[in-house]
Amino acid sequence: MNQDQLRTDIIDEIGPDAHSLYDEERYAIPEIILHLLADACIIEFLKGFFDFEGLGKGARDRFGEFIREFRQGPELVTLNISGDVDHALTAARVPSDEAIAEAREHLVNLLTTYGMHPDIAKAHAAVIEQSILSALPQ
């Protein structure tokens, strides 16, 4: 599976729950938010077992900054981090079951912070986890 396909799968999985962040009115979500949400999911999952610093000096800070801004509200995000995410997906390896459980927790936490009900966040996280794991080199 290539990285674009992985992001598409994540966006398809989340579907209208991408609107969880919004309350009263219906807004057509800018498309960029969907792609940022997909990247945020990948980063939050990988950080459970992958050291971003291995991608080069300052990489961990870039990812940390991205997630910090995303959690404040994705429209504030201006960093382009997709290339770094692609690198991380190439370099990371399928981890132990224990590490996967921790990674899943990070993912659920991101989705609930984004406004999803915990049950819905867990259901999405389970599917997204499988998509990311199947995208990693064995």
Add this chain to the structure above:
Amino acid sequence: MPHRYKIFADKVIFGTADYALNRVQAACRILDKDRAENAWRLVQGLAHAPQIPGKRVWYRIPHPDDQDSFISVHPGEYRKSRPTSGDDMILELSETSSSDTLANRLLALLDLCREDILDQSEIESLAIVVKHFTKKRPSGREGVELFANADQLTRSGDGNRHELTQRLFDECLLRYKLSLVEFSAAMTLFQLQAMMGQWIEQKRLRIFGKKYSQAYEDVFRSFFNYVHTLAASEHRQKLVEQLAEIGNVNYADAAAHVKNALNAPSLTSSTTSLVLGAHQYFIALLVVRAAERTSLSAPFRYKLVQAEEGYACTQTGLFSSISFLFNDPDDEPNRIARLLASGVSERRILLNLCSPFWPCFTKTFARVLIATARLQGSQFNRGLTELHNFEQEYGQVAFPQNVNFESGWIDHALLNAYRRTGNQERTRYYATRIAGQLIVTRALSGRR
């Protein structure tokens, strides 16, 4: 002389009638006739929305029973309150041509189906929908009676609720005896009464006639009144739990249906999944609205905005087929070719063709459209190879008749491609193949 609407600009693509019959009928029966025509007028209006420098153009959408809403296309946004910034410009939907109606498009579809569809019962079913759109007389009586009968059998313990529910789905939703939104409200009311064990009082048809539930005749009013009545009774807590259960189950299942539609093996089989998805998203939003109206705090796992978006996107997916089918078949590949030429990524194009936000086509057919678009530019050879791969893929499906349209589209695209390159042998092959399929189909339908 009235304008004659043409499917695919009268360009012949084998299988079009199958797909058009299946999808246009479903799209037209989401809403009741008047609302469907208004929605179509809105779609047409938005498609021609002006772009005014320095202004953000909004259209006002009047709702007879509710406050107005406002919609903008550039950028896309929907609001329930009037936009008030200095840059906002609010327009009324202009009166479109009085002949540009869904009714006239359905008539064009009926003409095509009489030539190309073999199954007479399918044509009869479409003729009923056409009659519904062209006559002033309200329809849906049969669907209402089916619900009233199921209601009677369930409350008296004489019927199996599961079997009755299945029959209501088959007859009323999938055979279009009620509009999708009326069906969804009726099904919610029917299930909620059974779950609560509290039924709306029946009336006698005549003084000594049998008892009959009139609740399904003005079903939205009945549903909201039912919830309001129970909310003020000792059943309030149980009502809260049942509304949450109905909403949560339907919301989760709706997303699964839309995913099935995107991954369906054919466009025609994806229609049923989209209809079920729209139906379940509508129930999910209906129960939240009912809870809000009666100040019930029910443990829904989703917000109203999510259910509304799910429903709106699924309805858009069904509705988009009408524009696709009544335009020139080259329009969509041309549009995609322009996007590719301007550097838009394939991933972004696919998001707008086949995602939960734009569930217009199946994932495979969306890729067929992109391959067709490649034939117009520097990626000609890649497009040709991809189309031959899809030709092979669709040729291996278990039920080839289900992918008549997809195969017909690929034949049409390959015919044009080989004609352009001057490959006479391949041109003759595809021309003969298309002509043969049409001659056989029309001969068979003509024998009836």
